[in-house]
């Protein structure tokens with residue numbers, strides 16, 4: 001039954017998200033544009049950066065903006081359409097419903113990787129049209145993932161990280177609809193701080209200290225390295241555990257506060 | 268008959284903050300200490316002018332809002348502390364066009380909510396078809412709710428409110444925006460629910476409707492209950508022409524003062 005609620009909600013969410021132009025923009029147009037920019041920026045840098053910083057970079061930016069602008073905004077949309085109150089009082093429990101929603105959106109937004117990958121392929125075919133060595137170099141790095149098993153494992157960790165973060169924000173949004181505003185402010189800084197498009201190491205030390213406290217930094221590091229790095233994995237696990245704990249505390253707290261503050265509806 | 272709803276000295280205050288720099292707090296006592304109880308199998312009407320506190324009262328009963336103070340029990344459980352025990356056994360219908368997924372069909376809406384109320388596959392399908400028939404939405408059941416008229420959305424809401432076969436159903440202005448046929452259909456549904464032994468608590472601004480349907484009526488004015496009785500007794504007690512007066516006269520008499 002628990003799985004049923006999560007599954008139903010996930011598919012409902014995917015359906016609803018996909019018909020929304022803003023989500024499609026974040027999902028499709030955004031990664032294409034970002035891939036083009038990153039591609040041009042990294043053109044001089046040698047082929048090994050392509051997978052790591054062009055394709056993964058644009059994909060990560062895409063996922064993150066799907067989360068900031070869409071997954072999170074969904075709570076407000078449900079608030080304005082009056083369904084937020086309904087799902088809150090449903091006996092299935094709103095925690096599961098939020099989880100299903102976030103999972104649906106996150107899965108759907110993984111498409112950004114595919115889009116940015118295709119864009120990068122097309123671009124390289126154009127840019128290096130004559131120099132066949134360029135294409136070969138590019139394709140060999142981009143397609144050649146050294147350890148598929150590890151890559152999938154790292155991707156799962158990344159999804160887990162984004163899901164947990166989105167759930168936290170969704171809960172806070174249930175409490176205050178202003179959260180959406182702060183999410184818009186957070187969008188760009190997080191891209192830099194967590195090293196989605198540039199290595200964190202280029203940032204000043206004090207920002208790096210912040211970066212290291214954030215789980216996405218480590219999830220991205222894991223995704224970029226070609227084999228298991230136990231140190232990154234360990235730190236990520238600890239940070240995810242803290243995040244999980246925070247989510248749980250937030251869940252309990254929000255469940256009380258929304259009824260006391262009457263924040264589920266607009267009236 | 269036992270009491271399924273018990274409310275004692277129930278209060279609810281809304282606190283809102285205003286301004287950017289010097290944040291001023293404003294508070295409003297929406298429900299200012301009310302008492303009433305509803306017996307099993309009864310249709311109970313909550314009447315009152317706009318802003319009287321009817322919706323606020325219902326929200327506290329359906330576990331959506333925490334009372335500021337007082338007792339608020341449904342089926343013997345505290346609606347704030349024991350919300351989990353209440354939620355599966357009750358349901359509610361709010362009037363208007365809110366509270367449906369507009370990008371889904373009526374059938375998908377009902378199936379989804381059936382899932383949220385932990386109703387399993389076959390049972391959910393059976394229940395959905397039954398309810399679509401009850402509210403006469405079978406023909407349109409596969410169209411997106413976006414394309415529905417106001418009254419159709421309203422009927423879908425009613426179906427949604429019955430999805431878990433609730434013991435108590437709360438209806439906040441369920442007939443608002445319905446044509447006479449739709450309103451009549453709803454009144455028939457409410458009577459049928461009563462015949463099945465269910466309890467209904469409803470608010471309405473149509474006095475005739477309340478008079479026709481309700482076994483008991485409470486009139487609420489500025490967050491306080493000013494009168495509470497059977498429709499007949501209310502007329503006898505407050506109407507100019509005794510039992511021959513209309514409920515509207517009673518309402519005007521009580522709420523003007």
Ligand SMILES: Nc1ncnc2c1ncn2[C@@H]1O[C@H](COP(=O)(O)OP(=O)(O)OP(=O)(O)O)[C@@H](O)[C@H]1O
Nearest residue numbers: 262267281283297316317318319320321322323324
């Ligand atoms: N979320 C809220 N925050 C602040 N004040 C609120 C909130 N909801 C309702 N109120 C106020 O509480 C009072 C009672 O509102 P309520 O919605 O319970 O009235 P009502 O009896 O349902 O009226 P109506 O017949 O218009 O639906 C009103 O003065 C309203 O402005």
Ligand SMILES: [Mg+2]
Nearest residue numbers: 321322323439
């Ligand atoms: Mg109301």
